Amino acid sequence: MASISEWYAGKNVLITGATGFMGKVLMEKLLRSCPDVKALYILVRPKAGQSMSERVQDMMKCKLFDRVREDNPDFHQKIVPISSELTQPGLAISPEDVKTLTSCIHIVFHCAATIRFDEALKHALQLNVISTQQLLSLAQQMQQLQAFIHISTAYANCNRRHIDEVIYPPPVEPKKLIDSLEWMDDSMVCDLTPRLIGDRPNTYTYTKALAECVVQQESGRLNIAIIRPSIVGASWQEPFPGWIDNFNGPSGIFIAAGKGILRTMRASNDAVADLIPVDVVINLTLAAGWYTAVHRPKTVLVYNCTTGGINPFHWGEIEHHVMSTFKRNPLEQAFRRPNANITSNYLINQYWTLVSHKFPALLYDLILRLSGQKPQMMRIFNRLHKAIGLLEYFSSQDWEWNSDNMNMLMNQLSAEDRRTFNFDVRQLNWPEYIENYCIGTKKYVLNEDMSDIPAARQHLRKLRNIRYTFNTLLLVFIWRVFIARSQMARNIWYFVVSLCFKFLSYFRASSTLTQ
Numbered sequence: 342m343a344s345i346s347e348w349y350a351g352k353n354v355l356i357t358g359a360t361g362f363m364g365k366v367l368m369e370k371l372l373r374s375c376p377d378v379k380a381l382y383i384l385v386r387p388k389a390g391q392s393m394s395e396r397v398q399d400m401m402k403c404k405l406f407d408r409v410r411e412d413n414p415d416f417h418q419k420i421v422p423i424s425s426e427l428t429q430p431g432l433a434i435s436p437e438d439v440k441t442l443t444s445c446i447h448i449v450f451h452c453a454a455t456i457r458f459d460e461a462l463k464h465a466l467q468l469n470v471i472s473t474q475q476l477l478s479l480a481q482q483m484q485q486l487q488a489f490i491h492i493s494t495a496y497a498n499c500n501r502r503h504i505d506e507v508i509y510p511p512p513v514e515p516k517k518l519i520d521s522l523e524w525m526d527d528s529m530v531c532d533l534t535p536r537l538i539g540d541r542p543n544t545y546t547y548t549k550a551l552a553e554c555v556v557q558q559e560s561g562r563l564n565i566a567i568i569r570p571s572i573v574g575a576s577w578q579e580p581f582p583g584w585i586d587n588f589n590g591p592s593g594i595f596i597a598a599g600k601g602i603l604r605t606m607r608a609s610n611d612a613v614a615d616l617i618p619v620d621v622v623i624n625l626t627l628a629a630g631w632y633t634a635v636h637r638p639k640t641v642l643v644y645n646c647t648t649g650g651i652n653p654f655h656w657g658e659i660e661h662h663v664m665s666t667f668k669r670n671p672l673e674q675a676f677r678r679p680n681a682n683i684t685s686n687y688l689i690n691q692y693w694t695l696v697s698h699k700f701p702a703l704l705y706d707l708i709l710r711l712s713g714q715k716p717q718m719m720r721i722f723n724r725l726h727k728a729i730g731l732l733e734y735f736s737s738q739d740w741e742w743n744s745d746n747m748n749m750l751m752n753q754l755s756a757e758d759r760r761t762f763n764f765d766v767r768q769l770n771w772p773e774y775i776e777n778y779c780i781g782t783k784k785y786v787l788n789e790d791m792s793d794i795p796a797a798r799q800h801l802r803k804l805r806n807i808r809y810t811f812n813t814l815l816l817v818f819i820w821r822v823f824i825a826r827s828q829m830a831r832n833i834w835y836f837v838v839s840l841c842f843k844f845l846s847y848f849r850a851s852s853t854l855t856q
């Protein structure tokens with residue numbers, strides 16, 4: 342049987358969400374490990390004042406593509422951008438482009454989605470559900486289509502503790518919801534949202550669950566697979582360790598901790614941190630594409646792409662390794678020395694939020710105001726608290742995912758494919774992975790240079806000296822205000838000091854006697 346790379350040779354691939362984190366890694370891997378792939382058609386919209394072509398050109402300059410560029414400097418010739426706004430009718434694809442796509446595409450990878458946890462339900466429904474429906478309708482017209490791979494999330498059914506590789510009944514019939522929301526104005530939808538999402542934490546997981554149901558309903562004659570990754574993190578091995586380009590999931594938390602801004606967060610030390618490296622997800626996705634096309638399973642196969650059941654690691658361990666990495670490889674211009682702690686206790690977290698977040702922010706903003714600058718720290722902390730509030734649900738509990746299909750797929754691969762498209766997370770060394778992940782946030786998200794580490798260390802030493810000076814001044818202040826002004830406090834203070842003195846004298850005398 343042909344290897345995975347051989348199967349992709351000569352194929353036209355359609356990718357949605359190609360400008361996103363996973364979409365880019367998917368393109369890179371296809372171009373590098375399947376060099377004979379015919380073309381990658383990518384659906385892209387203009388954004389933030391940039392045209393579609395400008396965005397694609399910028400994207401291809403990205404460091405992620407360095408290895409591909411080395412192998413094939415003309416790799417851009419294989420990329421065919423197609424203008425598309427997924428929230429528009431017909432995905433806003435021109436009739437000529439529809440004609441091209443329906444005649445030549447062999448495999449579709451649907452990665453596009455809104456992954457925001459605070460997305461308005463109408464928009465999340467439009468993008469995550471309705472555009473999936475529209476893309477499936479387009480796929481039904483593709484004459485050469487062999488597989489359709491839908492990227493979902495392992496948390497689509499996070500209202501369950503144990504999650505099998507099946508499509509669960511939807512919380513509501515998607516079509517009914519789409520029809521109902523159509524006539525409602527935004528404020529009505531907003532009021533109804535908590536009732537609708539029920540025991541799910543946000544509109545993201547809710548609409549991703551509905552999308553899975555739509556995939557099943559609209560599957561028709563298509564060969565479909567659903568990939569459900571858990572928390573997608575930086576790359577493990579490919580194209581190089583530690584590739585990450587956004588603040589999503591834990592990345593923003595790691596950065597905030599490394600900058601010394603985040604000092605406390607509610608999370609369970611003992612809960613499994615179900616992180617999955619992005620290259621593992623992409624390798625599994627490409628292998629699932631091959632398997633779906635070649636073996637044509639009778640039903641929609643769901644692949645839970647998780648680590649917890651195979652090679653578990655816990656949030657407490659993550660905290661330890663993140664802190665240790667950032668102490669050895671500090672981020673530039675840290676606000677304070679990195680020292681974050683996670684706790685599952687609500688009151689303890691509230692206390693530390695007040696003492697370690699709000700108080701220093703107020704103090705810093707006061708200093709900024711006094712020096713004629715604009716206060717900014719409280720605003721940063723308010724945003725951080727909003728983000729943490731939305732993530733806590735996922736870091737405070739754990740889930741059990743069945744990953745039989747991932748194992749089945751691994752057993753279907755030849756030894757060579759298993760190496761080229763490695764998704765065997767049993768080999769993942771977590772401490773090494775977390776170290777590379779943190780360094781990746783420094784290098785690729787914050788664009789900091791590793792050669793500046795000595796200066797960053799010097800800055801941390803300066804912060805330590807400021808803290809010692811501040812603590813000493815605080816002690817003197819407390820002494821002046823509370824001790825020196827009250828006779829009773831003074832008596833207690835002298836009593837404590839004399840007790841310490843007596844203890845020291847006794848200790849010195851007894852140690853002289855024993856000599």
Ligand SMILES: CCCCC/C=C\C/C=C\CCCCCCCC(=O)SCCNC(=O)CCNC(=O)[C@H](O)C(C)(C)COP(=O)(O)OP(=O)(O)OC[C@H]1O[C@@H](n2cnc3c(N)ncnc32)[C@H](O)[C@@H]1OP(=O)(O)O
Pocket residue numbers: 456457458459494495496571572573588589590591593594595597598606608656659660663664681683724727728731732733735736
């Ligand atoms: C050291 C101890 C570590 C212990 C770790 C413990 C716990 C880990 C925590 C959490 C892990 C759980 C993660 C669960 C993931 C579930 C998996 C999934 O299925 S899907 C993918 C996950 N989706 C997300 O992560 C999206 C979450 N983000 C949002 O919903 C929003 O971004 C937001 C948090 C609500 C913020 O919205 P807001 O409008 O305020 O800001 P923007 O998004 O527009 O961003 C503006 C600006 O800020 C940057 N940004 C965004 N997030 C962060 C952040 N967390 N920290 C710092 N900066 C952030 C963003 O890039 C923008 O920058 P710019 O303007 O320059 O583009």
Ligand SMILES: NC(=O)C1=CN([C@@H]2O[C@H](COP(=O)(O)OP(=O)(O)OC[C@H]3O[C@@H](n4cnc5c(N)ncnc54)[C@H](OP(=O)(O)O)[C@@H]3O)[C@@H](O)[C@H]2O)C=CC1
Pocket residue numbers: 357358359360361362363364384385386388425426427428451452453454455456468492493494495549569570571572573574587589590
């Ligand atoms: N990141 C994670 O931790 C996890 C992600 N997933 C799933 O993986 C998939 C990819 O996620 P990820 O790469 O992280 O997400 P990103 O937010 O990085 O990328 C989202 C992609 O969708 C595109 N998109 C969004 N809105 C539109 C629109 N209206 N029209 C056209 N394109 C649009 C974006 O394009 P543009 O650049 O124009 O905005 C971007 O390319 C999603 O389906 C997500 O649910 C699952 C589990 C975890």
